Amino acid sequence: MNFNLSEEQNMLKDSVARFVQDEYDFETRRSNAANPLGFNPDNWQTFAELGWLSIPFEEAYGGFGGGPTDVMAVMEEMGKGLVVEPFVATVLMFGGLLSKSDNPALKDANIEKIIDGSLQGAFAYVERQSRFELADVKTQAKRDGDDFVLNGEKTVVFNGAAANKVIVSARTSGEQCDEAGITLFLIDADAPGVERTQYRLMDGQLVANIKLNDVRVAASQVVGKVDEGYTLIDSVVSDVTIALCAEALGIMQKLNTTTIEYTKTRQQFGVAISSFQALQHRMVDMFMAGEQAKSILYRAVCAAEGEADDLAKNIAALKVMIGRNGKLIGDEAIQLHGGMGLTDELDVGHYVKRLMMINTTFGDADYQQQKFNRLAYAE
Amino acid sequence: MNFNLSEEQNMLKDSVARFVQDEYDFETRRSNAANPLGFNPDNWQTFAELGWLSIPFEEAYGGFGGGPTDVMAVMEEMGKGLVVEPFVATVLMFGGLLSKSDNPALKDANIEKIIDGSLQGAFAYVERQSRFELADVKTQAKRDGDDFVLNGEKTVVFNGAAANKVIVSARTSGEQCDEAGITLFLIDADAPGVERTQYRLMDGQLVANIKLNDVRVAASQVVGKVDEGYTLIDSVVSDVTIALCAEALGIMQKLNTTTIEYTKTRQQFGVAISSFQALQHRMVDMFMAGEQAKSILYRAVCAAEGEADDLAKNIAALKVMIGRNGKLIGDEAIQLHGGMGLTDELDVGHYVKRLMMINTTFGDADYQQQKFNRLAYAE
Amino acid sequence: MDITFSAEELAFRDQVREFLAQNWTPDLARRIRGEDEEFKAAQIEWQNKLNDKGWLAPGWPVEHGGVAWSVTENFIFETERSLAGAPDVVPFGLKMVAPVIYGFGNEEQKQRFLPRILKSEDWWCQGYSEPGAGSDLAALKTKAELDGDDYIVNGAKVWTTYAQYADWIFCLVRTDASGKRQDGISFLLIDMKSPGITVNKISSIDDHHSLNEVVFDNVRVPVANRIGEQDKGWTYAKALLAHERTSIAGVADSKRRLRDLRKLLSEEISGGRPLIEDVQFQNRLSNTEIELMALEYTELRVLASTADGKGPGVESSLLKIKGTEIQQAIQQMYMDLAGYYSGVLHGDETAESIGHAFGHDARKAYMYGRAATIYGGSNEVQKNITAKYVLGL
Amino acid sequence: MDITFSAEELAFRDQVREFLAQNWTPDLARRIRGEDEEFKAAQIEWQNKLNDKGWLAPGWPVEHGGVAWSVTENFIFETERSLAGAPDVVPFGLKMVAPVIYGFGNEEQKQRFLPRILKSEDWWCQGYSEPGAGSDLAALKTKAELDGDDYIVNGAKVWTTYAQYADWIFCLVRTDASGKRQDGISFLLIDMKSPGITVNKISSIDDHHSLNEVVFDNVRVPVANRIGEQDKGWTYAKALLAHERTSIAGVADSKRRLRDLRKLLSEEISGGRPLIEDVQFQNRLSNTEIELMALEYTELRVLASTADGKGPGVESSLLKIKGTEIQQAIQQMYMDLAGYYSGVLHGDETAESIGHAFGHDARKAYMYGRAATIYGGSNEVQKNITAKYVLGL
The missing domain is CATH 1.10.540.10 (Acyl-CoA dehydrogenase/oxidase, N-terminal domain)
Structure with missing residues (x-):
């Protein structure tokens, strides 16, 4: 070991x-x-x-x-x-x-x-109504000879502004929230009928909404198999979740270090605020939150490397803890920086915003906890 | 005001x-x-x-x-x-x-x-399977001429050991968990067919399980109306909840005072532990928990005095907060007393045990929160 | 114990509702959510409407234009105002400097400043915090030296909300550095148009311009603008702090925010069901709602005790701590409700063209709300105060 | 990164399972849950079975009868033992005093004490805490004065678990009060049958006799029973503390307790549905389960780092804090599951005649569990240690 x-x-x-x-x-x-x-x-x-x-x-x-x-x-x-x-x-x-x-x-x-x-490239999977449900897909793809014709709208497409090509999830059969019947299409970002609206997220990302108006795609551009896109999405989202959580861990470590350093220099009531025991204990809580996050990341990575049976449960647990511990660390980092934590010039707020976006991506801690519950307790 | x-x-x-x-x-x-x-x-x-x-x-x-x-x-x-x-x-x-x-x-x-x-007197309403559901009543009462004949078992009857008379909830119609069809009977504690097993709870109460084997009760001993006992139960449980929460408030205040006094006398590392800021902040949390509990008790009492429409919601909120804040105060009282908090000679543990029994009675904080949710969010 | 409303109080409530229905118009609500001058003009318009009704200054002495509401009337007004979504007044003039002026100022100062505050002719800001002294207010270093009939002020104030709009700033300045830190502080009223004042914008994490640094470079302030005695400013300022904490609690506003949140949650669908049916979200809602139900009564207890002449007392720290925790919990729920859209920064795009209408607002409120546990004496300092003065630790 | 088990390790796991199936019998499990002498006899029987197998003393040097498991083997054994519901060994002899004896004792002490510990012929207890010194260990006052070949010991130790069964106690005593508090402390092994020792029972909130006060009144202890040098006892004791914290974490036991809890929750009906379907209970379960999933890897990280020769290090405080928090969260869930029955004290009545079989056990575990955040250096002291030595605050 x-x-x-x-x-x-x-x-x-x-x-x-x-x-x-x-x-x-x-x-x-x-x-x-x-x-x-x-x-x-x-x-x-x-x-x-x-x-x-x-x-x-x-x-x-x-x-x-x-x-x-x-x-x-x-x-x-x-x-x-x-x-x-x-x-x-x-x-x-x-x-x-x-x-x-x-x-x-x-x-x-x-x-x-x-x-x-x-x-x-980009992957367009969110829709206005879908919230965190990867299978909630209203965008339609209708077969027409050797082609499919796509209609619908995707929102908050990461890297959607700069992407040359986009993979889009669309419904080829089934009901709006069915896992079966979703197909992935590889389209050119400037194909006829593609309309992009770009905007920024608080973490600095430039993203886009993508409207699809009778966008024609050859059947050869289907990624994976027709109607079976969900399995592929699920597998890649699992990988990317680990990646995002690793990114979050880096951020948490940075915020912890920065906060400790700041409290050592910041003077209040004549002493460095790092000497206040109440703040020390809170920084210990931040440290423990970071260490636990690291451990559960290692656990998920080990499960992924070994293709463990309970990978899905490990991933959900990882996402829950990264969301919660990230919030604790982010909140405390700002609070312990005091007024300075509120300024845009300092990097602290920017790290916190990125942590918040990571928490939201693929479903926040509450959402992932319910997923964990289903996997763990609904035998 | x-x-x-x-x-x-x-x-x-x-x-x-x-x-x-x-x-x-x-x-x-x-x-x-x-x-x-x-x-x-x-x-x-x-x-x-x-x-x-x-x-x-x-x-x-x-x-x-x-x-x-x-x-x-x-x-x-x-x-x-x-x-x-x-x-x-x-x-x-x-x-x-x-x-x-x-x-x-x-x-x-x-x-x-x-x-x-x-x-x-005593009120026998809990059954082995009923948990906190007041309407989950399996005890049967069958009419027989001018009498009813009761069969079943009641558990954890407060004052059940000393009571001369007991009011028993029994089912006269409906399914096991129906609110309708419950009737209250006033019986002598030593009536033929009544079998009592007494035992103690951790808060010092002497309680009893009561088995009813063909216990015969005259129809004149029905408290309230046949099949309509639930409304009466609900109303009295609401009153008693306020009373128990007031008792809990007294306990919390006592624990807070005791803990503050103890930390002022207990020396560690050469100083009174009341001087440690981390402990001070926790005692402030205890104080705030007590003050908030007092406020919500006042709120519930005002609602009860004025027979407000949202009384049920106020009572549920009260019980939630008393349960949660009581736990916080109880846990911290023991923790801040250190080893002393673990001894049976000190009163702290006894106050905590009573708080715990009050939390459980009529449904713990989690149970009451779900009741609150139903009242507040299921429009 | 009695909190039922009398017939007179019920009539007053109807009067408040009628006033709000007539004066708090959708157009005004839209403009007050705007930026910069649009916001400022709309806020002043709203305050003037209140003043025309005679309701702008509860708590002020009646002879200066105040309204002598009972604790219950004040509670009724605040509840109704907030449920209607109408904003509080900007506190710096009406709630912060005015009580110092009518409490400790001389007759000339009262005549000069109070009417203009009532008419919203002067916009005030607060000069307490300094770059080196945050919650440790008494560590302030901005210096005022006497030079004839003027003080010469040098130094800087920071985190000054809305200084960019302000006509006047009230400042704590050091006039004597020799004694205890709380001594030697004076309370000055300074014209923001005075030569030597620079206002520097502080970009903050909510991407909204509210915070500023105010720098004083040999600024001349007439001695006539000093409140009370020299070196006694700390006493005057302290009287304010308890009040500030109470009003930061924002109970009535949190009630409205929760009400609106419940509505949004019942409209948001997740996996085919309204999010309000999600037990986890229900629990988060009720965790906060129950704390708020209690805090509403904590506030009433403080108000009733004030009405009994016992003063708001030390419980004001509790109100500040719990009130701001509740605000932040609500802000977090709006963020989580908005999901991906909580991250959206609107540039040229409208909310409608992107997704949820409220994601952008949720984020702004969340980010701005981080300040609430820091300003007005950080929550940590409030706990220190409570430990020392309430619990005797 | 690699935590997959090798074929040898899988074979070892099978061996452990087989051993447990044969030796951890239902009868033994019943007796070990008994009181007083029944418990003591059953515990010794269990330890003897482990010793017969050669598995009693992982971590001890092999020449003294230890077993040289790898970190992974140790993890496998602990996991299997715990999942089978078998108890840990009583730590005072095997895990606490033995490492001090083989690490710092002389040859004669090793020969005299270690074999008897392995055979469970001596039951040890720990004499660290004192009435005036809890987590502040170095404040200890129990005095040992040299008198010929003996020390004369006077003072008292407190919170001494299982002193009522003990043949020996290892104590920190003060042999010099002149210098720094950590100096002048010596490490003595004291025969509990020595004249002048009194064991006073401490009734505790779990209604179970585990805690005691041990009073020393002119107790003679041969100098030969001193470990290492006089006045250097603190050094020997300190080496133990990190290990103690790691083992207090109790990860494997918490896993089993959670597994059993899930089963009970699926059997308990509330309002017609199994309690495990209640989202609120699911969330409490998963809050704890996820922390435990992480802590299991935190422990593995510490173990792996120990195996690399880097030592358990300061993360042991984290293990202690989180581990005990998890234990208490689990104990609370058992209580809430038991509902009204969590309050039941069994006298002459059986669980079956009253209601739930587990209410009584839930309460005992809950009450006993309050100690976990206090002993072994309170969690507050662990945070102080982490703040100072890990974060450099």
Whole structure:
């Protein structure tokens, strides 16, 4: 039993850490996020050169063949830097769906371009009414000869503004909330009938709503199998959840360190506020919340590496704890920074906002807890 | 608007407080509880002489005609003394059911005896399977001429060991959990077919299980109306809930005071532990929990005095808060007393145990919260 | 114990409802949610309507234009105002500096400032906190040195809400650094147009401009603008703090926010069912609602005790702590209700073109609300106060 | 990262399961839940079975009869033992004084005490806490004065678990009061049959006799019973504390308790439905279960780090705090499940004649469990330690 990274994984982690250290101070991050693309395209090329964009892909397609542990190592460091480049959206979500699909033609045509940095992707799965239900899909895809014709609207598409290609979930059969009958389509972002509205989220992401008006897609562009898209979505969402939680862990560690340092310098009533026992105990609670989050992340990664039976339960537990402990740490980080915690110039609020978006993505702690309950107690 | 007690109420409250002060130190309380009756019968006569046993009854039956505020004033002080005499069981529950029933003959025959201290009563409503559902009644009552014949078992009957008479809920029609079809019967505790098993609860109460084997009761001993007992139960349980919560408030105040005093004397690391800021903040939380409990008790009493529409919601909210805040205060009282809090010689553990039994009675905080939710959100 | 309303009080409630129905118009409600000058103008318009009715200044002495409501009337007004969604007055003039002026100011100051506050002709802001002194108010360093009939003020105040609109600022300044920290502080009223004052915007996490830094560079303030005696300012300021804590509790506003939240929850569908049917959300709602039901009575107890002449007392810290915790819990529920849309920053896009109408507002309220446990003496400081003065620890 | 079991480890697991199936009999389980001598005899019987198998003393040096399990093997054994409902060994001899004896004792002490501990011939108890010194261990006042070849010990120890059964007690005593509080403390092994020792029962809130006060009145203890050097006892004791915290976490036992609780919840009916279908109870279960899932890995991380030779380190405080919080949350759920029956004290009556079989046990566990956040260095002291040594505050 060990929780050590391999030498290769350590090198990967260090290379991300070094990049964040050298190229991603808070002011640079601000200007990267302010780029009209939502990120800095030069950084994206750097990621390609450093091989990061190849991490989760099979070696047969030019990938690094990395697993959950590799992704965790990278994401934790990206979290510390609040990296806005769409590694998750393009590589893990868009790339993950292609990679896990059983479709060599689509893989051939796209994975190489993801890896060399020339293709930006997105996965459009949220709808106005769907909340966190991945199976709540109203967007319709009707067969018409060798094509499908798509109509509907997707909202809050991560990297939706910059994406060249988008994978869209649409209903080919079944009722609005059925898991069966969902199909994934790979479309060009500028295909006729695609209408994008872009906007920003509080964590700096540039996202888009995508309206589909009679968008025509060839049947060859189906990712996975017709009517069976949900299984693919579920599997990729599971992987991406681990990645986002690793990012959140990096953020929590950063917030804990920052808060401890701040309280050591901030003077009130003639002494550093770090000397107040009530605050010390709260910082211990923050520390414990971070350590427990780390442990449950390791647990989920081990389950994913071993393809454990209870993976779904571990993932739900992970997401619950990351949401709750992230909130505790975020709240306390702001509170212990006092007025300074409220200013936009300080990085604290920005870390907290990203934690909040991660909590929401794929369902917040309450939602995931109910999922856990169903898995654990409804035998 | 005011939250003052009337002069009469203040006198009542003071008389209970004085009794507790003079006659009910912790050692005396222990020996009262150890009495084979479960309480000290001399004290009961004192209560009768002081007029306390007459408080909630109509003046027409020799009562004081007191309302929820009077009961609250008395119970808060009884809580501070951990009084074991069965004021709640005999006067408020047993007496309350008789008093609210529309049956002058039963009132004539019994209320006077309650007031003069010669009659001990109990209300048997819990069954093995019923948990907190007042309407979950399996005990059967079958009509047989002018009588009813009762069969079944009641458990955890408060004052069930000492009671001379018992009011029993039994099913005369309907399904096991129906509110309709429950009838209340007044039976002699030593009637043929009544079998009592007595035992103690952790708060010192002597209670009993009561088995009913073909117990014959005259129809004239029906309290309220046949099949309509639930409404009466509901109304009396509402009154008694306020009383128990007032008792709990007295206990919380006592625990808060005791804990503060203890931390001022207990030395660790060379200083009184009351000087540790982390503990100070926790004692502030205890204080706030007590003040909030007091406020919601006042709110419920005002609603009961004014017979407000949303009384049921207020009562549920009260019970939730008393349960939760009582747990917080009880836990912290033991924790801050350290090893001393674990000893049976100190009164702290005994106060905590009584708080725990009050939380359980009529449904714990979780149960009452679901009731609140139904009342508040299921429009 | 008696909280039932008398016939007179019920009549007063009807009067309040009628006033709100006529004066708190949808148009005004829309404008007051605007930014900058639109907000300022709408807020003043609303205060003027209240003033025309004679209801702007409960608690002020009647001779200065106040309204002598009973505790119950005040409670009725606040409840109705809040349920209608109408905002509180901006407190800095009406609730914070005015009591100091009519309590400790001289006749000339009363005549000069109070009428203009009532007419909302002067917008006030509060100069207490400093960069180095947050909840530790007495550590303030902004210095005022006497020079003839003027003080020369140097230093900086921070976290000054709405300083960008303000005509006047009331400040605690240090006039003597030799003694105890609470001594040697004076209470000055300073014209924001005075030469040497700079207002620097503080960008805050809610992306809304409310906070500022106010820098004083050799600002001349006439001695006539000092309240009471020199070096005694701490006494005057302290009288305010308990009141500030009470009003921060925001009980009536939280009731309205919960009511609106329940409505939104019954409209939001998750997995085919309204979110309000979700037991977990119900529990979060009722956790907060029950605390608020209690806090409403805690506030009434404080008010009743004040009416009995016993003063708001130390329970005001409890009101501040619990009140702000409740506010934040409500803000969090709005965020969770909004889900993905809680992250939306509106630029050129409307809420309708994106998704939920309330996600953007939920986020702003949430972020702005982080301040509530920090300002007015942080909740930690309130606990210190309670431990010391209430529990005797 | 790798936590999969090797084929050897899986084989070991089967071996453990087989051992438990054969040796942890229902009869033994019944007797070990008994009181006083019945409990003591059954506990010793169980320990002897483990010793016969060679599994009683993981972590001890092999030459003294220990078993050299890997971290993974130890984890497997603990998990299986706990899931089977078998108890841990009584720690005072095997886990607390033995490491001090084989770590710091002389050869004669090793030969004299260790074999008897392995055979459970000596029952040990721990003499650390004193009436005036709880979590502040170094404030201890029990005095040992040299008199020829003996120390004369005077003072009292308190909260001494199972002192009523004990043959020996290991004590921290003060041999020098002149210097720093941590200095001048010595570590003595004292025969409980020595003249001058009185054991006073402490009645505790769980109505079970486990706690005692041990009073020393001019008790003679041979110098040969001192571990290591005089005045250096603090060093030896300290090495134990981190281990104590780790084992207090009780992760494996909490897993079993949760498993059993789920079963009881699915059997308990409330309003016609099994209580396990109640969302509120599900949430309380999963709140605890998720913390425990994490803590299990926190413990594995600590164990893995120990195996790497880095030592358990300061995370042991975290294990103690979270582990005991989880235990208490579970105890509370058992209480709430038992409802009215949680209050039942059995006298002559059986659980069956009253109601639920588990109400009485739930209450005992709950009440006894209050101690877990107090002993072994209270959770508050653990937070102080973490703040200082981990966070550098």
